[in-house]
Amino acid sequence: MSDPFFQISQLESGYGEIQVLWGIDLTVNEGEIVCLIGSNGAGKTTLLRTISGLMSPTAGSIKIEGRVIAGADARLALTSGVAHVPEGRRLFRTMSVKDNLLMGAYIRKAPGDVEDDLERVMTMFPRLAERANQDASTLSGGEQQMCAIGRGIMSRPKLLMIDELSLGLAPRAVELLSETLIEINKSGIAILLVEQDVMTALDLAHRGYVIDRGRITFAASSEELRQEPAVREAYIGAA
Numbered sequence: 619m620s621d622p623f624f625q626i627s628q629l630e631s632g633y634g635e636i637q638v639l640w641g642i643d644l645t646v647n648e649g650e651i652v653c654l655i656g657s658n659g660a661g662k663t664t665l666l667r668t669i670s671g672l673m674s675p676t677a678g679s680i681k682i683e684g685r686v687i688a689g690a691d692a693r694l695a696l697t698s699g700v701a702h703v704p705e706g707r708r709l710f711r712t713m714s715v716k717d718n719l720l721m722g723a724y725i726r727k728a729p730g731d732v733e734d735d736l737e738r739v740m741t742m743f744p745r746l747a748e749r750a751n752q753d754a755s756t757l758s759g760g761e762q763q764m765c766a767i768g769r770g771i772m773s774r775p776k777l778l779m780i781d782e783l784s785l786g787l788a789p790r791a792v793e794l795l796s797e798t799l800i801e802i803n804k805s806g807i808a809i810l811l812v813e814q815d816v817m818t819a820l821d822l823a824h825r826g827y828v829i830d831r832g833r834i835t836f837a838a839s840s841e842e843l844r845q846e847p848a849v850r851e852a853y854i855g856a857a
């Protein structure tokens with residue numbers, strides 16, 4: 619059998635002496651939206667940071683299309699097709715929306731079609747087109763998230779990872795972002811979504827994983843996770 623598109627096996631990671639992730643197995647198939655849910659401090663951000671090479675795993679492997687990307691090499695992860703939209707969005711506040719988007723393309727080998735991609739992102743998010751020359755700091759929360767996702771798309775990823783899509787946003791903004799994420803996914807980009815709001819996560823994703831204190835405790839289709847009593851009780855607030 620061929621390797622899954624994206625595969626994490628027995629991954630361990632942490633901060634110095636403090637181990638946060640224990641034996642993580644997770645896959646994303648081509649064309650999938652997969653969510654990762656779990657409470658505060660469960661290790662979601664640590665997992666995304668380890669995947670994108672901002673942290674070095676202490677054990678295990680991370681592969682995209684069979685190619686190993688783990689090992690604290692953010693450039694390798696990015697050039698291998700993994701884009702990370704970080705928790706808190708982390709835009710360059712005093713740079714324009716357009717320049718923030720262009721930062722996402724800086725690592726690309728063929729710069730020729732950057733303008734085309736910029737146009738594509740602006741079409742995806744018309745609000746960004748209207749605000750292209752505004753400083754990123756003047757955007758609303760929802761627009762900032764659009765800009766952060768757009769910046770991720772500008773690296774032409776195969777896998778887009780988003781840490782906390784909906785945090786601090788109004789329901790309408792989340793709806794708009796969700797619709798665009800579905801379009802992005804349909805254009806051939808797989809998505810790994812970290813999300814506190816479990817209903818939003820399960821509505822968007824095909825499959826999901828639950829992480830608890832650094833270990834995966836459930837892995838199933840979104841439908842099954844929604845029905846799972848332990849998941850309902852712990853994360854949805856209804857048994």
Ligand SMILES: Nc1ncnc2c1ncn2[C@@H]1O[C@H](COP(=O)(O)OP(=O)(O)OP(=O)(O)O)[C@@H](O)[C@H]1O
Pocket residue numbers: 633636638656657658659660661662663664665705814
């Ligand atoms: N820089 C750091 N140094 C030491 N420990 C850290 C550091 N960053 C995070 N941790 C610890 O790692 C664990 C996992 O944190 P992480 O940020 O990955 O959780 P999370 O699931 O993303 O939580 P949240 O939902 O609050 O964003 C926590 O116990 C946290 O205190």
Ligand SMILES: [Mg+2]
Pocket residue numbers: 662663664705781
């Ligand atoms: Mg986090």
